[in-house]
Amino acid sequence: MNKLLSFIAQREGEAINLHRELVRRPAVNPEHGGEGEEIKARWIEEWLYHNGLCRVQRMDALDVKANNKLRPNLVAHFLPSGCKHTLWLVTHMDIAAPGPLEHWVSDPFVLRIDGDRLYGRGVEDNNQGIVSALLLLDAVKQLKITPPIGIGIIFTSAGITDYTKGIGHILNKTPQLFRADDLIVVPDYGNENGSIIEIGEKRNAWVRIDVKGREYHAGFSEGPNCFEAAARFISRFKHVRRRYACPDPFFFPPTSTITPTHSETNCTGLNHVPANFVFYLDIRLMPNCGLEPVMEDLQQLARLIEKQERVLFTFSYVEITPEAPHYTGALASDSHSL
Known part of the structure; x- marks a missing residue:
């Protein structure tokens, strides 16, 4: 674990590059006047293909409001031989509309770096979760680690609005996806040092x-x-x-x-x-x-x-x-x- 964390800590440049690629592919909700997540999903799917660790399933949901009438969902699962349980990371690809552009210091869809902070629409909600998941897969591959537990990553549409087009759709299609002893983490909220874990029971x-x-x-x-x-x-x-x-x-x-x-x-x-x-x-x-x-x-x-x-x-x-x-x-x- 220490080796893995140390490796990821040195990947600041890669983290920035991933953020830059995600920010430049807007995935604004159709409910907010956007085109949806298709372009962003295709880029993530291509990245996963080149990483080569995971079996990737695409589970699109119908949505007449989206330009192509589809809301894409990706399920990536790396389950080494002998592993019975999985750590699932659940992220969402959609972002809210940027609002009036005059309220932005720079183009919301071009990553801006100011000191140790990144600015761009979707950087926090929820590209940070996507980037963390991709960095984990990259580290496992680069270090040739065989984890004692599987790694599953879900990239959903409509995480901000209608969950029936995202995680709800995935669970309806694959109700046995999560096992009783799996661990499920949704990196959608936290603080700067990662010490807060939110339990969503409301x-x-x-x-x-x-x-x-x-x-x-x-x-x-x-x-x-x-x-x-x-x-x-x-x-x-x-x-x-x-x-x-x-x-x-x-x-x-x-x-x-x-x-x-x-x-x-x-x-x-x-x-x-x-x-x-x-x-x-x-x-x-x-x-x-x-x-x-x-x-x-x-x-x-x-x-x-x-x-x-x-x-x-x-x-x-x-x-x-x-x-x-x-x-x-x-x-x-x-x-x-x-």
């Missing part, structure tokens, strides 16, 4: 809320204002957040969170009240909090505002993750979860 949901009212000119008419009704809803659901906080210092943050995050453009003129207002909630619940009662309380608040404002609220899920297993005893030190 249940996540992204909720879309449509508020329908009536369109009219702001200065010459009055009526149901869906924008104002949405604002009233957001300002009043804090009691739901408090009720389901379920504090536990084991987690960070140590409570459930219910957060309004995004709204859609809904009106073509500044002097018009829109007929429809759409916004989203990011919900992350502690393991002992059920999603259903939270949604019931949010919908009850919405019904109250509907009567007051003469609008209509409609709730729908953009994404929802399954509940984590419930443990009856103390959390085992060797428990792992995605």
Whole structure:
């Protein structure tokens, strides 16, 4: 292990080159106006082919929003003879949109080096995970090491948005991919010295809320204002957040969170009240909090505002993750979860 780590520590130049190649191949989500992960996936697949250690499977998911209607996923597995278990590294290839270019010091898709820091869209989320995995494979090959455990690397699409096109799709196609005694690490979050390991047990949901009212000119008419009704809803659901906080210092943050995050453009003129207002909630619940009662309380608040404002609220899920297993005893030190 010391030999392996020492070798990787000397590969700074290679790490920078890998980052440079990944940054220059944008993989912006179709949901964020991008073309998807295909170009980036092809480059990674070619790198794995030349490395020659792993058996590589490609598992594409259909997605009409992507340019080629496919979201690529790669599963690379190096399982030396006699190994029964695998260390899996799960990474994602997609990145968020860069946003307004005037907010960047340099081109977000050209790697910029400033001292010991790298800048470019996707460097942290999640190219650092991809680069770490590729450096590991390169070190194993260069040093001719036969590890006592297999090495598996998964490169997914849609890691930021719809997991059903990425890790969910892979698990549906190969439900026996992970064995009970495998180790699974998702290098997607951490600190500078690598001392933080995040255990993701909270249940996540992204909720879309449509508020329908009536369109009219702001200065010459009055009526149901869906924008104002949405604002009233957001300002009043804090009691739901408090009720389901379920504090536990084991987690960070140590409570459930219910957060309004995004709204859609809904009106073509500044002097018009829109007929429809759409916004989203990011919900992350502690393991002992059920999603259903939270949604019931949010919908009850919405019904109250509907009567007051003469609008209509409609709730729908953009994404929802399954509940984590419930443990009856103390959390085992060797428990792992995605």
